[in-house]
Amino acid sequence: MPTREPQNRQFRLAARPQGLPRRSDWSFITAPVQPPGAGEVLVRVLYISLDPAMRGWMHEGKSYIPPVQIGAVMRALGLGRVVRSQSPDFREGDIVTGAFGVQDYATLPAREVHAVPPGIAPLPAFLGVLGMPGITAYFGLLEIGRPVKGETVVVSGAAGAVGAVVGQIARIAGCRAVGIAGGPEKCRYLTEELGFDAAIDRHAEDVRAALERHCPDGINIYFDNVGGPILDDCLALLALHARVVLCGAISQYNSTGPIKGPSNYISLLINRARMEGMVVFDYMHRAPEALRAIGQWIVEGRIKHREDIVEGVENFPEAFLRLFSGENFGKLVLRVTAE
Amino acid sequence: MPTREPQNRQFRLAARPQGLPRRSDWSFITAPVQPPGAGEVLVRVLYISLDPAMRGWMHEGKSYIPPVQIGAVMRALGLGRVVRSQSPDFREGDIVTGAFGVQDYATLPAREVHAVPPGIAPLPAFLGVLGMPGITAYFGLLEIGRPVKGETVVVSGAAGAVGAVVGQIARIAGCRAVGIAGGPEKCRYLTEELGFDAAIDRHAEDVRAALERHCPDGINIYFDNVGGPILDDCLALLALHARVVLCGAISQYNSTGPIKGPSNYISLLINRARMEGMVVFDYMHRAPEALRAIGQWIVEGRIKHREDIVEGVENFPEAFLRLFSGENFGKLVLRVTAE
Numbered sequence: 001m002p003t004r005e006p007q008n009r010q011f012r013l014a015a016r017p018q019g020l021p022r023r024s025d026w027s028f029i030t031a032p033v034q035p036p037g038a039g040e041v042l043v044r045v046l047y048i049s050l051d052p053a054m055r056g057w058m059h060e061g062k063s064y065i066p067p068v069q070i071g072a073v074m075r076a077l078g079l080g081r082v083v084r085s086q087s088p089d090f091r092e093g094d095i096v097t098g099a100f101g102v103q104d105y106a107t108l109p110a111r112e113v114h115a116v117p118p119g120i121a122p123l124p125a126f127l128g129v130l131g132m133p134g135i136t137a138y139f140g141l142l143e144i145g146r147p148v149k150g151e152t153v154v155v156s157g158a159a160g161a162v163g164a165v166v167g168q169i170a171r172i173a174g175c176r177a178v179g180i181a182g183g184p185e186k187c188r189y190l191t192e193e194l195g196f197d198a199a200i201d202r203h204a205e206d207v208r209a210a211l212e213r214h215c216p217d218g219i220n221i222y223f224d225n226v227g228g229p230i231l232d233d234c235l236a237l238l239a240l241h242a243r244v245v246l247c248g249a250i251s252q253y254n255s256t257g258p259i260k261g262p263s264n265y266i267s268l269l270i271n272r273a274r275m276e277g278m279v280v281f282d283y284m285h286r287a288p289e290a291l292r293a294i295g296q297w298i299v300e301g302r303i304k305h306r307e308d309i310v311e312g313v314e315n316f317p318e319a320f321l322r323l324f325s326g327e328n329f330g331k332l333v334l335r336v337t338a339e
Numbered sequence: 340m341p342t343r344e345p346q347n348r349q350f351r352l353a354a355r356p357q358g359l360p361r362r363s364d365w366s367f368i369t370a371p372v373q374p375p376g377a378g379e380v381l382v383r384v385l386y387i388s389l390d391p392a393m394r395g396w397m398h399e400g401k402s403y404i405p406p407v408q409i410g411a412v413m414r415a416l417g418l419g420r421v422v423r424s425q426s427p428d429f430r431e432g433d434i435v436t437g438a439f440g441v442q443d444y445a446t447l448p449a450r451e452v453h454a455v456p457p458g459i460a461p462l463p464a465f466l467g468v469l470g471m472p473g474i475t476a477y478f479g480l481l482e483i484g485r486p487v488k489g490e491t492v493v494v495s496g497a498a499g500a501v502g503a504v505v506g507q508i509a510r511i512a513g514c515r516a517v518g519i520a521g522g523p524e525k526c527r528y529l530t531e532e533l534g535f536d537a538a539i540d541r542h543a544e545d546v547r548a549a550l551e552r553h554c555p556d557g558i559n560i561y562f563d564n565v566g567g568p569i570l571d572d573c574l575a576l577l578a579l580h581a582r583v584v585l586c587g588a589i590s591q592y593n594s595t596g597p598i599k600g601p602s603n604y605i606s607l608l609i610n611r612a613r614m615e616g617m618v619v620f621d622y623m624h625r626a627p628e629a630l631r632a633i634g635q636w637i638v639e640g641r642i643k644h645r646e647d648i649v650e651g652v653e654n655f656p657e658a659f660l661r662l663f664s665g666e667n668f669g670k671l672v673l674r675v676t677a678e
Contacts, residue, residue, distance in 0.1 A: 064609050232600070246608040261571070261600030269585040270403050277407035277608035 010032045010103040011074045011316050016060055019256045020324060023317040025058070026074060026102075035105035036086045043080040043106045044098060048313065048334040049127040050320050051077065051161070052225075055253040062261045064235070069159075073101035074316075077114065078336075079127055080106065090115070097126055099220055102316050104336060120295050121305070123339060127332030128161045129298065129305035130291055136247060136280040137165035138290035142173070144245045145221040146277050149174030152215050154234055157225030158199065159186035161331035162247060165294070166223045167196050168303045175221070178214045180207060180230060182326040192327055208233040221245065227252045230259055235264035244275035254324055306330030347372045349442040350413045350655050355399055358595045359663060362656040364397070365413060365441075373446040375425045376420055378648065382419040382435060382445045385672040387652065388466040389659050390416065390500070391564075394480075395594040403618045412440035413655075418466055419445065429454070436465060441655050443605035443675060459634050460490030460644070462678060467500045467670030468637065468644035475586060475619040476504035477629035479625040481512070483584045483617050484560040491554050493573055496564030497538065498525035499587060500670035505562045506535050507642045508525055514560070517553045519546060519569060521665040528668075533643055557610075560584065566591045567599055568595070574603035583607070593663055645669030 007009035011026040036042045054249040057068050057075050068075045078100030082090045087110030090096065097114040100106035104334055114125050128134065140162075145154060158179025165191065167177040176197045179190040187199035198214040200207055211219070218239030224231050227249030235244070252259050268275055283290070297303040308330040310319040315334070322328040350365040376379045396407050396414050405415045417439035429435065437452040439445035455465050467473065479501070486492060492509035494501040497518025506516040506529065515536045518529040526538035537553040539546055546569055550558070555577030563570050566588030574583070582622045591598050595671030607614055622629070636642040647669040649658040655675070661667040 006558075062609070064611075109657055178420070227605070242570065246605075249605055249608070252605070259605060260601045261602040261604055263598045263600040265600050265614075266566070266585075266588055266598060266616075267447040267592070268614060269588070270401070272403075272616050272618055272621060274615040275604075275607060277611045279608065282611060323516055 002310035006033060006105070007031070008103055008105045009313055010101070011313075013058060013068045013070055013072055013074055015070070017058055017254075020254045021055070021058065021317065026317060028049065028314065030268060033105045036107050038086050039109055039111075040107055041082050041090050041096070041110050042084040043078075043098070043100055043108070043113070044083045045078045045080040045100045045104055045106055045313075045336045047079040047101070047124050047127055048078075048102055048150060048316070048336060049077040049131065050316075050323060050328075050332040050334055052248055052250045052253060053130070054320065054322050055324075056193050058188060064281065070192055073103055075099060076102045077127060077132060078106070079123055082113075085110070085241055086156050090250045095123065096107050097131065102334075103314065118319050120298060122307070123331045124307040124309060124331070124335075127333055128307055129165055129239060129294060129303065131337075132280055133331060134165050134291045134294050135283060135287050136278070137162045137169060137301050138294060139280065139283040139286070140247050140278040141166050141169050141221070143283070145223060146274050147173040147175045147187065147221055147245050152176045152217065152239075153221040153222035153223065154178045154180065154211065154215065155223040155225070156180040156230050156234075157248070157250060158190055159329060160225060163223070163225055164190075164194055164305070164330070166258040167305065168194055170221075171195050171197075172302055174309050178211070180226075186329060189306075202230065202294075208236065218242070224249070226250050227262075231262045232264045235262055235267045238267050238271045238273045240273075242271055244273065246275060247276045250324065251285060309335050310337050342465060345372060345444070346370070347442055347444045348652055349440070350652075352407045352409055352411055352413055354409070356397055359660060360394070360397065360656065365656060367653065368540040375423055375446050377425050378448055378450075379425050379446055380421050380429050380435070380450070381423040381447050382417075382437070382439055382447070383422045384417045384419040384439045384443055384445060384591065384652075384675045385678055386418040386463050386466055387441055387655070387675060388416040388418075388663060389667075389671040389673055390471070391587055391589045391592060391662050393659065394663075403620065409647045412442055414438060415441045416466060416471055417445070418462055418656045421452075424449070434462065436470065441652065441673075443652060459637060461644040461646070463648060463670070463674075464644055466672055467646055468504055468633060470644065471619055472500035472670060473633045474622060474629045475617070476508060476618065476625050477633060478622040478625070479561060479584045479586050479617040480505050480508050480560070482622070483615050484562060484582050486512040486514045486560055490559035491515045491517060491578075492562065493517045493519065493550065493554065494562040494564070495519040495569050495573075496587070496589060497529055497535065498668060499564060501566055502562070503529075503533055503644070503669070504642065507533055507636075508589070509560075510534050510536075511636065511641055516588045517550070519565075525668060528645075541569065547575065550576050557581070562659045563587060563588070565589050570601045571603045574601055574606045577606050577610045577612045579610050579612075581610055581612040583612065585614060585616040589663065598641050634636065640648045646673050647671050650674050
C-alpha cells in the first residue's frame with residue numbers, strides 16, 4: 001500500500017457495556033486503509049447511521065445477527081462514495097450504502113454494497129426515510145400490522161426515524177395516527193408537520209390517560225419501538241383482534257437489571273390480539289418495493305422527513321447516546337466528511 | 340309453581356375473591372326451581388365442568404365476557420337432562436350441554452342449549468375432550484399455532500383438559516409433542532398413555548434445562564396454559580418464526596400482586612415470532628368440525644381422554660381449588676346426581 005494512502009479512523013469495540021455505553025467501551029484508533037481485493041470496493045464513508053439497534057449488536061448473546069466482536073470495528077450502516085473498485089458493478093464516484101462501520105473508509109465485497117439512486121432527496125435521507133428505517137416502517141406496518149382503513153394506529157418513538165414514517169404511512173392507509181414522543185417540540189412536529197391526528201408527550205402527560213382520550217375505540221395497531229411502561233399502557237387498551245408490531249424496545253436496551261416484561265400481556269388473550277416481532281433484514285429482498293412507494297410519497301409531499309446531523313466521526317460515542325436520551329430529532333446521522 | 344317441585348341448590352357469587360377463592364366467596368342456598376317459559380327448557384344438571392377460566396369470570400373488569408355479578412349463580416358449563424321443555428327443539432330426556440351454572444337445575448332459552456349426540460364416549464367427556472376444552476385445543480393449535488410436520492410443539496398444563504388434547508393433536512399433525520406437567524404420575528401418563536415424545540415434571544426438574552434438552556432445535560409452537568416463569572422459559576427457546584398460543588395463564592389467576600409479564604418477550608422480536616391470544620367462543624360456530632375430527636380420533640384410538648370426577652354440588656368450592664393446586668388429573672368434573 002502506498003504510504004501516501006489516507007489513514008482510517010475507526011471505533012473498535014473494546015468492552016461490552018453495562019448500561020449506557022461510555023466512550024471507553026470503544027477504542028478510537030487510526031489504521032491503514034485496506035486496499036480492495038478482487039470483487040471488493042473501497043468506500044469513503046460520508047455519513048454513518050446511528051440506530052438504536054446498534055446497542056443490541058454490542059450485547060453478547062443470541063440475537064438476529066451475531067454480536068460485534070471485541071476488537072472489531074463497530075458495526076453501523078453508512079452512506080459513502082466508492083473511491084476504488086475491483087468490481088465491475090461499481091465505479092469510482094458511485095454513491096452507495098452498506099454496513100460500513102464507524103470509520104472513515106470501508107473495504108468490503110461489492111455484493112454487500114447497494115447503489116443509491118440519484119436525486120429525490122438529500123443523501124442522509126437514504127439512511128432514514130429512504131433507508132433501513134423507512135423499509136422497517138413500511139413492512140412492519142403494512143405486513144405485520146396490516147392496517148385497515150378507519151383503524152387507530154399508535155406508534156411510540158413517533159418522532160424517530162421509524163416512527164415518523166409509520167405514522168405517515170398509517171395516514172396514507174386511511175388510519176388515524178396517534179404518536180407518542182418526548183417533548184412539546186416533537187409533538188408539534190408530529191401533528192403540525194407530519195399530519196398525525198394526535199401526539200402524546202410522554203414527558204408531560206399521563207400516557208395511559210392520553211391514550212384513552214385519543215383512542216376511544218381502543219388501539220387496533222400498536223407499533224412498538226420502546227417497550228417498557230408504554231408497551232403496557234398500549235396493551236391495556238387494545239381493541240379486539242389488535243396487532244402489536246414489536247420493532248424495538250429502546251427503553252430496555254441499556255437496562256442493567258432484568259428486562260421489564262409486559263404485565264398486561266394477557267390483554268392479548270382477552271382481545272384475541274397478536275404481538276409479532278419484526279426484523280427488517282427479512283424484507284431486504286423486497287426493499288425496492290418499499291423504496292419505490294416511499295419515494296413516490298415523498299415526491300407527492302405525502303411523506304416528510306427530517307435528519308439530525310452531528311459532525312465528526314470522532315464524536316460517535318456522544319452522538320450515539322442522543323438516541324437514548326431522546327435528544328435527537330429526526331433520523332440521527334453522523335457526518336464523517338463533506339459530500 | 341307446585342310445592343312438590345324439587346328444590347334447587349345453588350352457589351351464588353357473594354364476593355370477589357382476593358387470591359385463591361374461599362367457600363365464603365359464594366353463598367350456598369336453596370331456591371325454588373324456575374319453571375321454563377315459552378321457548379325455554381328446564382334442565383336437571385348431571386355434571387358441572389370446573390374450568391380455570393371460571394376464576395377469570397369472578398374478576399371484575401373488562402374481559403372477553405362480562406364477569407359474574409355479585410348475587411348471581413356462579414357461571415359454569417354443564418351437562419344435563421331436559422326435564423321439561425317449552426321448546427319444539429328439545430324433548431324430556433334429551434341430554435344437553437350449556438352454561439347451566441353451579442346448581443341442580445337450570446332454566447334457560449332452548450337456543451342456549453346444545454344436544455349431545457349419543458354414544459361415542461361417557462357423558463363427562465362431553466365437558467372435556469368432546470366439549471369446550473377439546474374445541475379449544477383443536478382450534479388453538481391448528482388455527483393459531485398452525486403446526487407443520489416435523490415441528491416441535493411444547494404445551495404446559497399438558498395433563499389438563501386442554502393440554503392433553505393439544506399434545507395428541509400435535510402428534511397427529513406430525514409434530515413432536517413435549518408436555519410440561521406437575522408430578523411423575525402425570526408425566527408418565529403423557530408419555531406412556533398419550534404418546535407425547537417427552538414430558539417435563541415442573542416439580543422435579545429445571546424446566547428451562549429440560550426444554551433445552553428436549554427441544555434441541557428450539558420451540559416452534561408453545562401452547563401456553565399457565566403463564567408465569569414457564570412462559571418465560573419457553574420464550575427464551577423459541578425457534579425462528581415460532582408461534583406462541585396464549586390460551587390461559589393459570590399460574591397468575593390467583594395472584595394478588597401485579598401479573599408477571601414475560602421478561603423474555605423480546606425473543607419474539609429476535610425470532611420474528613408471534614404470540615396470539617385465543618378465546619374458544621370465537622370458534623363455536625365451527626365446533627361441529629372440531630368435534631367430528633376429535634370424535635373420529637377417539638374412535639380410532641388416536642386420542643385418549645381422562646376425567647377426574649368429584650361427587651356432589653355441595654363440594655364445589657373445594658373441588659374448584661383442585662385446578663389451582665394441580666391435584667386434578669384429567670378433566671375436572673363435578674357430578675351433581677346420578678345419570
